[in-house]
Amino acid sequence: MSDTVKYLLDESRLPKTWYNINADLPKPMAPVLHPGTQQPVTPDDLAPLFPRAVIEQEMSTEREIEIPEPVREVYRQWRPSPLYRARRLEKALGTPARIYYKYEGVSPTGSHKPNTAIPQAFYNKQEGVKRITTETGAGQWGSSLALAGALFGLEIVVYMVRVSFQQKPYRRAFMETFGAQCIPSPSDTTEAGRAILGKNPDSTGSLGIAISEAVEMAAQRDDTKYALGSVLNHVLLHQTVIGLEAMEQLAMADDYPDMVIGCTGGGSNFAGIVFPFLGEQLRGGRKVDVIAVEPSACPTLTKGRFAYDFGDTAHLTPLTKMHTLGSAFVPPGFHAGGLRYHGMAPQVSHLADLGYIDPRAYNQIECFQAGIQFAKAEGIIPAPEANHAVKGAIDEALKCKESGEAKTILFNLCGHGNFDMQAYTDFLAGKLEELEYDEGEAAMALAGLPSVNA
């Protein structure tokens, strides 16, 4: 058999619908609560922030939701994305396992994020919105929304955590090349930003502050809405195009996964590859082992509590029941910036709570080691986030080597590492620390969970 095995779906087989796992949940999710009343939120509560179509998707229990044709048109630029059999990695490991990876790094921004940026921009444009605000940390999400804004003719305003804005000028340039405005947060463009700067003019910012600024700006203006790049149901929904394609591609290989593996930060790339397979199981179909790999420096699923919490540190968002380390928890500065979130998508949390997801935590050094082994064998340098999924897959493949089982392993390689070479530089120079989370700090953050949990 050839060493390069690539499964490419014909464009005509690009999915026509996303898959909504809410249709197949064995037990309904806890409702999202209004932060003031602690009552379930209504569509009207969300209307200042999101277009109607997005709110409908957020609350829908329809199994299949149509992908609008203009969205499929943009998807077709890089989708269906390739599924690879990692033959050279299998040989290097000496494993009888069959390892497949879905590669989302082929998108114009190098990750899975445009899968949801494109439809979010489309629905906003359709409803006459002129401008979308958002926040970004490492910059991957902001870049993807900037791309979507350029393609659909929308103004994009990205509040970028000030320390990242300073450390990652290339991400800023990437967004600006697409015509987006990129503002270091905290800024003097919002009340929230001015309040922080008033107290601390040198504030380096945080994702929580940047969310507050983006939300405030959107809520104030009729022609402006807000967009989020992970966590919410509609975001996970849009990402299911990944798993739906992978399922078809594995059928081309006459194969089906024994296990599906993804890295988890907010949960969107993980849900994207996992939910279609998990849905199959929930509907009585074939069972899969689902493995969520998270950083041990931000171990939301393995060490967090399943409880109602805020999505942001400033407590402006609705309350969602999810695995959380506490909204006041600040993870240490490890290199997989996309996984540095105190919470987890409510859908992922719910399914983990029900026992459908097996979470694992690894430190960043072992993940970079796995990533470099993967790069040497497969020729692609993964993003630091994706290295967590690689590590999970390699560990499972090595278990197969021990047991002699020829299991089928599928994982999501959610992005390439082109914008993360500083992390590789540090790793190669021996400068990376293992970085574990601070249990005491997490305990304090968890002690501050909202009263609705009492």
Add this chain to the structure above:
Amino acid sequence: MSDTVKYLLDESRLPKTWYNINADLPKPMAPVLHPGTQQPVTPDDLAPLFPRAVIEQEMSTEREIEIPEPVREVYRQWRPSPLYRARRLEKALGTPARIYYKYEGVSPTGSHKPNTAIPQAFYNKQEGVKRITTETGAGQWGSSLALAGALFGLEIVVYMVRVSFQQKPYRRAFMETFGAQCIPSPSDTTEAGRAILGKNPDSTGSLGIAISEAVEMAAQRDDTKYALGSVLNHVLLHQTVIGLEAMEQLAMADDYPDMVIGCTGGGSNFAGIVFPFLGEQLRGGRKVDVIAVEPSACPTLTKGRFAYDFGDTAHLTPLTKMHTLGSAFVPPGFHAGGLRYHGMAPQVSHLADLGYIDPRAYNQIECFQAGIQFAKAEGIIPAPEANHAVKGAIDEALKCKESGEAKTILFNLCGHGNFDMQAYTDFLAGKLEELEYDEGEAAMALAGLPSVNA
């Protein structure tokens, strides 16, 4: 018609042979001369540096040269690369022209360079070579050879121009992630390097010095050969896979180019897309306008002399007849590092001299403007080198707008700009200069051409 029009060839239609334009030249090329004897070089002269199979290709006049199956196997990871119709750009320009671009940024290193790195590594491995040395400036070629070395199990030693080594640590990390050794040049690992450092311990290096070091290291060791990433016949040959695929993809669109456009530095990506179409014309088939776009800061084809010259500044290489600004010419430091070469591929020069190629020169600012217009319309940020081809294509499309002609324009988008965001940052901040070449300096460099031209 849809806005995203992508032509993907089935893997089974990946070319089985490269196209060698030497078979169809209307007039034979001037021979390559030995730098000492000034007599035509023999295969034995080149044997210390290149494997036998590569030397045969360098001198071959066979029209079709088989692509070895292990090379096709690696090619299949990202090849056939997509051909896009730039519908959104056409609309933005309001042109009746049909603009197609072949996208080579889908390779693991983000450019066309692996098309030749892979076969060069393969032939070396096949002939028992243990180690390949090379030089790199901006790092795109070194990264691609590093990738090839990892896949074929060869040691790769890259001499990287010291100033680039310091300015582009990410490229170094990229190479090291694949296991390559990256040495800042001048270094103390070679006579040539030590001689330079003896005179000037703070030397920032040059491509000429790095070539000397790589060649010296290869010539000294039986288990070590040297590889070059552009200019030579065999390199251009390997790149023809680009144009061969594009020809098949245009046939899927029931179209054929009126003009083919590429940017030119050493000439390899340009030849890759152009030669299959030009060969068709040379064999009596359909005529195409061939446009070579070069930087006005290094205007080899538009301002250089067609004469015998050295490939390096240290005068260690054979003499080839080519368009040159003089081997002593040092181009100003504009951002398209891949186009900063004093000479031009002898095959490209020969065909330009015969009138088959129409060269154009643009400055970097107008090229970045074109690149950003392209990015906003098509969603891909091009490499600064590729911006030259984009600029050429946009100018031709605007001419069509004026004349009302619906011409078919094909250009090569040879790489993405992920590793070049500093250049975009500078452009967006208004810090880029137009940078023209210094005519006086070029005149002096040309005055130093070797005596064989007399």
